[in-house]
Amino acid sequence: xxxxxxxxxxxxxxxxxxxxxxxxxxxxxxxxxxxxxxxxxxxxxxxxxxxxxxxxxxxxxxxxxxxxxxxxxxxxxxxxxxxxxxxxxxxxxxxxxxxxxxxxxxxxxxxxxxxxxxxxxxxxxxxxxxxxxxxxxxxxxxxxxxxxxxxxxxxxxxxxxxxxxxxxxxxxxxxxxxxxxxxxxxxxxxxxxxxxxxxxxxxxxxxxxxxxxxxxxxxxxxxxxxxxxxxxxxxxxxxxxxxxxxxxxxxxxxxxxxxxxxxxxxxxxxxxxxxxxxxxxxxxxxxxxxxxxxxxxxxxxxxxxxxxxxxxxxxxxxxxxxxxxxxxxxxxxxxxxxxxxxxxxxxxxxxxxxxxxxxxxxxxxxxxxxxxxxxxxxxxxxxxxxxxxxxxxxxxxxxxxxxxxxxxxxxxxxxxxxxxxxxxxxxxxxxxxxx
Numbered sequence: 001x002x003x004x005x006x007x008x009x010x011x012x013x014x015x016x017x018x019x020x021x022x023x024x025x026x027x028x029x030x031x032x033x034x035x036x037x038x039x040x041x042x043x044x045x046x047x048x049x050x051x052x053x054x055x056x057x058x059x060x061x062x063x064x065x066x067x068x069x070x071x072x073x074x075x076x077x078x079x080x081x082x083x084x085x086x087x088x089x090x091x092x093x094x095x096x097x098x099x100x101x102x103x104x105x106x107x108x109x110x111x112x113x114x115x116x117x118x119x120x121x122x123x124x125x126x127x128x129x130x131x132x133x134x135x136x137x138x139x140x141x142x143x144x145x146x147x148x149x150x151x152x153x154x155x156x157x158x159x160x161x162x163x164x165x166x167x168x169x170x171x172x173x174x175x176x177x178x179x180x181x182x183x184x185x186x187x188x189x190x191x192x193x194x195x196x197x198x199x200x201x202x203x204x205x206x207x208x209x210x211x212x213x214x215x216x217x218x219x220x221x222x223x224x225x226x227x228x229x230x231x232x233x234x235x236x237x238x239x240x241x242x243x244x245x246x247x248x249x250x251x252x253x254x255x256x257x258x259x260x261x262x263x264x265x266x267x268x269x270x271x272x273x274x275x276x277x278x279x280x281x282x283x284x285x286x287x288x289x290x291x292x293x294x295x296x297x298x299x300x301x302x303x304x305x306x307x308x309x310x311x312x313x314x315x316x317x318x319x320x321x322x323x324x325x326x327x328x329x330x331x332x333x334x335x336x337x338x339x340x341x342x343x344x345x346x347x348x349x350x351x352x353x354x355x356x357x358x359x360x361x362x363x364x365x366x367x368x369x370x371x372x373x374x375x376x377x378x379x380x381x382x383x384x385x386x387x388x389x390x391x392x393x394x395x396x397x398x399x400x401x402x403x404x405x406x407x408x409x410x411x412x413x414x415x416x417x418x419x420x421x422x423x424x425x426x427x428x429x430x431x432x433x434x435x
Contacts, residue, residue, distance in 0.1 A: 057224035064209030107139035117213030188384035231257035245316035250429035281310020286396030
């Protein structure tokens with residue numbers, strides 16, 4: 001993934017090395033238009049249908065969490081827009097996932113890369129209006145400054161506006177973004193319709209993560225074959241990974257899909273012997289035990305384990321008890337759900353209560369059986385993925401850490417006896433702010 005033929009999309013550093021450290025390096029502030037043009041930015045648009053073909057051949061999937069093929073979304077919005085006479089594009093940078101910093105890093109440091117990807121996607125779907133949707137004030141300022149350097153011709157005639165909302169776990173869900181842009185609260189709505197059918201002002205709307213859009217300039221200039229030189233057949237290209245936990249500050253890397261997990265640990269300076277497991281995909285995909293040491297970082301491998309790469313956020317579990325980690329995450333979902341669906345409002349509260357009691361040595365076998373049942377029957381019953389995320393955490397804890405569950409039922413967890421892991425926002429990540 002890169003922003004120009006010989007540079008990384010994220011850093012502008014020479015391509016060739018497979019892994020790049022993005023945070024903890026001295027920063028120069030947001031890249032301005034002159035610097036971005038020197039990399040080859042904002043080239044003539046060319047044929048939108050040809051670009052769509054390259055996106056399709058590249059196998060590029062969304063980087064926001066769901067890993068849905070971008071070409072499918074582009075084609076659906078384009079076709080539906082032609083039927084009704086217009087479409088809208090939303091560059092989604094509302095990074096509600098506390099364990100991730102990638103979107104804020106891109107927005108704060110490479111706003112023109114995102115705007116270039118936005119104009120390319122807008123050309124493909126035929127959108128004349130677009131929005132950059134964020135909740136981070138520094139990101140909003142960076143994008144607004146970049147927009148002030150541009151004219152309408154550079155953006156292909158697309159009218160772009162900023163839209164800032166209060167941060168929240170559900171605020172970045174695509175129907176929540178559409179609802180906010182239509183004047184409502186940033187909370188999810190029932191589907192159908194989905195945004196590609198009827199979104200902003202009822203027009204077909206492409207809601208795409210900003211990292212996903214940041215891949216489009218590379219595909220315009222170099223094509224799908226070059227994009228596929230890194231990654232795997234089913235997970236091509238590179239991705240931005242936020243690594244937290246292990247008693248270290250969060251760090252952002254650009255990694256090729258398919259990288260062995262142990263190579264990531266070596267890059268991060270953590271011994272495999274220290275790792276008890278990991279919280280995958282931010283808080284969404286649940287926990288893995290030490291089998292994570294045998295994996296590779298790609299969507300197909302993670303799905304095969306019943307887990308997921310999601311938004312690329314990985315939280316290492318070393319000294320913390322996995323039961324206590326799961327209890328903190330479930331308590332977070334209990335607080336952060338939208339409060340709209342009874343199944344989610346009550347379900348997250350019930351699962352959080354059992355996990356908290358288990359952590360504190362107050363749960364019974366019957367409580368654990370209830371948690372197991374809820375982790376199955378509640379799946380898919382909310383308007384958004386919050387309840388699914390909670391069931392993933394509960395189910396993976398029960399499946400991956402049975403010995404730790406038994407120890408807590410017997411009141412003999414030595415880790416929690418020393419002081420259980422408790423956090424309002426476990427493994428929260430905040431980007432380094434450059435001077």
